[in-house]
Amino acid sequence: MDRVGLIGYGHMGSMLVNGFLTSGILSTDELVVATKSLESRNACAAAWPGVGIARTNAELARQCRTIIIAVRPQEMATVLNEILPVMDGDEHIVSLAAGISLKDLESVFPGSLTRAIPTITSTVGQGTTLVCHGRQVDINSALRVEGLFSSLGNVVLVSEEELPAAMLLSSCGPGLLAVIIDELAGATARASGLPKDRAIGLTMEMVAATAAYLRETGRRPGEMIEEVATGGGVTEAGVRKLRERLPGVFDETIISMLERCNTVGAWSGRRTDF
Numbered sequence: 099m100d101r102v103g104l105i106g107y108g109h110m111g112s113m114l115v116n117g118f119l120t121s122g123i124l125s126t127d128e129l130v131v132a133t134k135s136l137e138s139r140n141a142c143a144a145a146w147p148g149v150g151i152a153r154t155n156a157e158l159a160r161q162c163r164t165i166i167i168a169v170r171p172q173e174m175a176t177v178l179n180e181i182l183p184v185m186d187g188d189e190h191i192v193s194l195a196a197g198i199s200l201k202d203l204e205s206v207f208p209g210s211l212t213r214a215i216p217t218i219t220s221t222v223g224q225g226t227t228l229v230c231h232g233r234q235v236d237i238n239s240a241l242r243v244e245g246l247f248s249s250l251g252n253v254v255l256v257s258e259e260e261l262p263a264a265m266l267l268s269s270c271g272p273g274l275l276a277v278i279i280d281e282l283a284g285a286t287a288r289a290s291g292l293p294k295d296r297a298i299g300l301t302m303e304m305v306a307a308t309a310a311y312l313r314e315t316g317r318r319p320g321e322m323i324e325e326v327a328t329g330g331g332v333t334e335a336g337v338r339k340l341r342e343r344l345p346g347v348f349d350e351t352i353i354s355m356l357e358r359c360n361t362v363g364a365w366s367g368r369r370t371d372f
């Protein structure tokens with residue numbers, strides 16, 4: 099049986115298990131999970147009776163043809179060290195790791211490799227998984243992986259050059275937007291006495307409604323701002339302040355994230371491990 103193996107049962111790993119099984123794209127006997135701690139293995143086994151739980155990454159690799167690696171970039175070398183010796187070479191490895199290039203991965207595994215960058219919002223069936231296939235991936239394997247991630251939400255194919263910028267928006271973006279929601283609600287609460295929880299509730303509804311409005315009407319953000327900011331009114335005062343300050347803040351934010359993207363997967367020093 100062509101079982102799917104998932105290494106790592108953290109935020110992404112547990113979301114993928116949940117998505118693959120609740121969507122029905124996989125049944126429990128088609129999925130094997132390996133993760134470092136006994137605690138996480140037990141949590142997976144308790145949540146999903148029937149899913150294969152491998153005691154080691156090598157044990158998983160012996161059973162699966164598609165192997166999704168959902169560990170932090172810093173752990174990738176360790177995991178590959180464990181699974182490569184027991185693999186045939188015709189497996190398809192799917193790496194979720196931010197900042198580890200196909201070239202780096204191909205230097206240790208010359209077979210089928212795909213990078214997939216999901217998003218935590220797929221927990222609620224919304225958001226985009228970015229997918230970038232390596233040169234060795236045949237059409238059936240590509241469709242198989244795209245089908246798996248489609249069960250969680252949108253799949254968008256990207257080139258590896260586009261991947262960091264696309265990831266900043268689609269996968270890191272929810273974290274950034276959560277900061278903005280928190281800060282906007284916090285400032286409103288501080289200035290007005292409105293309880294923070296109520297401010298967060300109102301802000302969340304507003305953000306979801308704003309995205310829906312832009313999506314459904316096809317308006318550009320600039321057009322929407324004009325509609326909301328009545329000339330000489332209240333919004334205009336706030337928009338003016340943000341337009342002064344935000345470009346600098348966002349430029350710094352994006353530059354620091356792109357820089358981190360270049361270093362987070364820096365495992366070349368450990369390449370001799372393979």
Ligand SMILES: NC(=O)C1=CN([C@@H]2O[C@H](COP(=O)(O)OP(=O)(O)OC[C@H]3O[C@@H](n4cnc5c(N)ncnc54)[C@H](OP(=O)(O)O)[C@@H]3O)[C@@H](O)[C@H]2O)C=CC1
Binds near residue numbers: 155171215
């Ligand atoms: N979080 C996000 O929104 C996104 C993350 N990613 C990428 O996904 C990957 C996982 O991120 P995330 O889920 O947030 O990270 P977490 O820290 O939540 O999860 C990492 C998991 O890896 C497991 N693990 C660590 N070392 C090993 C090992 N040697 N063998 C097996 N399992 C191991 C941990 O095990 P245990 O629990 O057993 O200790 C843990 O379950 C990262 O590479 C990240 O770049 C990509 C897109 C979005």
Ligand SMILES: O=C(O)[C@@H]1CCC=N1
Binds near residue numbers: 196265269270
């Ligand atoms: O912050 C991170 O490194 C990961 C990658 C994309 C979202 N979270």
